[in-house]
Amino acid sequence: MQLELEENKLSSTLNMQSESQQIQYQKMLDLEDFLPESKNAINDYICVLCKGIYYDPICVAKWGHVFCYSCIIAYLQFNKCCPIEKEKITEDNIESIEIQGNRIEAKNQQEIHQSDLISVDMIHTFLNKQLVFCKNRNDECNWIGKLYELKIHLENSCEKQILNCSNQNCNEKFYRENLQNHLVSCKWKIIFCQFCSEKFPLKDLDLHYQKCEEYPLKCEIDCESIVVRKKMKEHINQECINGIVDCDYLSFGCKEKFRRRDREDHLRSNVAEHVELLSKNALENRENFLIEMQRIKANFSQELNSDYTKIIDLNKNIEENFKNALDENKILYHESLEKLKSKIQDLEKEKNKEIEKKSKIEVENLAMKEKIEELFNRITRIEEEKKASLNQKPNVNLSLLEGNFH
Numbered sequence: 001m002q003l004e005l006e007e008n009k010l011s012s013t014l015n016m017q018s019e020s021q022q023i024q025y026q027k028m029l030d031l032e033d034f035l036p037e038s039k040n041a042i043n044d045y046i047c048v049l050c051k052g053i054y055y056d057p058i059c060v061a062k063w064g065h066v067f068c069y070s071c072i073i074a075y076l077q078f079n080k081c082c083p084i085e086k087e088k089i090t091e092d093n094i095e096s097i098e099i100q101g102n103r104i105e106a107k108n109q110q111e112i113h114q115s116d117l118i119s120v121d122m123i124h125t126f127l128n129k130q131l132v133f134c135k136n137r138n139d140e141c142n143w144i145g146k147l148y149e150l151k152i153h154l155e156n157s158c159e160k161q162i163l164n165c166s167n168q169n170c171n172e173k174f175y176r177e178n179l180q181n182h183l184v185s186c187k188w189k190i191i192f193c194q195f196c197s198e199k200f201p202l203k204d205l206d207l208h209y210q211k212c213e214e215y216p217l218k219c220e221i222d223c224e225s226i227v228v229r230k231k232m233k234e235h236i237n238q239e240c241i242n243g244i245v246d247c248d249y250l251s252f253g254c255k256e257k258f259r260r261r262d263r264e265d266h267l268r269s270n271v272a273e274h275v276e277l278l279s280k281n282a283l284e285n286r287e288n289f290l291i292e293m294q295r296i297k298a299n300f301s302q303e304l305n306s307d308y309t310k311i312i313d314l315n316k317n318i319e320e321n322f323k324n325a326l327d328e329n330k331i332l333y334h335e336s337l338e339k340l341k342s343k344i345q346d347l348e349k350e351k352n353k354e355i356e357k358k359s360k361i362e363v364e365n366l367a368m369k370e371k372i373e374e375l376f377n378r379i380t381r382i383e384e385e386k387k388a389s390l391n392q393k394p395n396v397n398l399s400l401l402e403g404n405f406h
Contacts, residue, residue: 027052
């Protein structure tokens with residue numbers, strides 16, 4: 001009954017929108033997604049905007065009306081009033097309920113009436129326990145499980161879930177069960193060249209092989225060798241048995257060309273011709289040699305005369321330079337010798353002074369020594385005299401003493 005009233009209010013509101021503002025709501029959960037025994041129980045959990053079962057439900061705090069999150073946000077892009085009450089609201093008036101597994105957590109919980117929280121919490125709890133079909137049941141997926149398990153099933157295990165190819169630039173879509181087979185042969189799959197290690201999409205493999213420098217090729221002139229592209233010219237010019245080469249006697253006049261494999265046969269079968277060419281070449285070379293020797297002799301004579309003149313001039317310059325250097329060295333020698341003599345004389349004078357000073361000191365030391373010895377002898381005599389006087393007994397003349405008394 002309540003749902004019918006809300007739908008009536010919403011119908012009158014939507015009729016006021018212009019055709020240019022028609023909103024396309026995405027129905028995430030349809031009533032048909034639930035098993036038959038659950039349909040009657042969830043009739044009261046239908047979003048009035050998308051006509052589907054609540055998906056990520058949120059409520060308008062002021063009135064407690066519940067909508068799918070994506071539906072109410074899309075609605076508010078063109079309308080600022082409640083879809084049911086027709087009173088102005090903003091996104092700030094909308095409170096969302098997040099589902100973490102089976103746990104329900106409210107944003108801005110202090111702004112939501114407790115009764116509204118219980119109502120939305122009950123919706124989540126109730127819907128999550130309902131059994132649903134896989135969204136891909138029309139494609140023969142027979143999975144059945146609880147609603148909260150549906151997302152995990154679709155993201156991880158549903159073989160009928162349509163997925164995008166993970167290769168860049170590939171816009172193809174496949175059932176999960178077929179995706180792996182596609183990835184193996186996807187033309188946009190990045191691969192590495194087995195020869196040069198360059199990476200590129202699989203679709204460019206043939207094009208890459210046409211220019212890859214490391215790609216192995218059969219010899220261009222059918223010698224049955226396998227050669228990498230970058231060494232093909234080197235192989236043909238230096239190794240290939242089918243390569244065209246000149247005769248070893250080309251410089252002597254043999255103009256024959258043949259395959260490298262036929263070289264020995266050519267040399268064996270043309271010995272006489274090659275000997276004749278060598279002889280002819282030797283005669284020509286002898287004449288040329290004599291002519292060249294005469295030219296060299298003439299040039300040598302000219303160069304010799306020129307060099308002789310240069311040698312004479314050079315010898316004169318050397319003699320002059322030597323003489324000048326010798327004169328300069330003589331002057332420097334005499335100057336150095338005089339300085340050395342003067343220095344020697346000064347050193348001899350200083351030496352003589354030192355000798356005189358030393359002799360004088362020695363004389364003074366000798367005189368001082370004699371004085372010290374004389375003083376020592378005098379002290380010795382005085383001590384001996386003193387000692388002798390102390391040891392002598394006194395001899396008193398009695399007659400003298402008697403005379404003195406008289």
